[in-house]
Amino acid sequence: xxxxxxxxxxxxxxxxxxxxxxxxxxxxxxxxxxxxxxxxxxxxxxxxxxxxxxxxxxxxxxxxxxxxxxxxxxxxxxxx
Numbered sequence: 001x002x003x004x005x006x007x008x009x010x011x012x013x014x015x016x017x018x019x020x021x022x023x024x025x026x027x028x029x030x031x032x033x034x035x036x037x038x039x040x041x042x043x044x045x046x047x048x049x050x051x052x053x054x055x056x057x058x059x060x061x062x063x064x065x066x067x068x069x070x071x072x073x074x075x076x077x078x079x080x
Contacts, residue, residue, distance in 0.1 A: 006033065006051065010058035011040055014049065017064075018073050025076060045078040 012028045019025050026044030033039075038049045049072060057064050 006031075006038065006054055007058045010054045010061075011038070011049065013061065014054065014057050014064070014069075014072065015040070015042060015047075017069055018047070018076075021069065021073055022076065024078060025073075045076055047072060047077075048075040 008028075008031070011031060015025060015028050024044045025047070026042040029041040029043060031038050031040045033051070036051045038051055038054060040047045040049055053064065053068055053072065056068075
């Protein structure tokens with residue numbers, strides 16, 4: 001469940017939370033890591049997550065705030 005020391009399930013959980021806000025995000029397809037940023041590909045487009053938010057979701061999900069989710073959703077680039 002880990003890809004390059006990141007728990008993939010935490011990414012999927014974040015996507016499920018974001019899909020509650022915007023269903024066009026879609027489902028997890030893949031991700032790639034560059035430095036502290038994670039490019040997440042979904043069936044609906046691409047988002048960019050900081051590694052620390054993914055680890056926070058994995059270790060202490062109750063600490064991921066609505067503001068954090070809004071920041072993540074603002075990186076969404078839909079497939080055209």
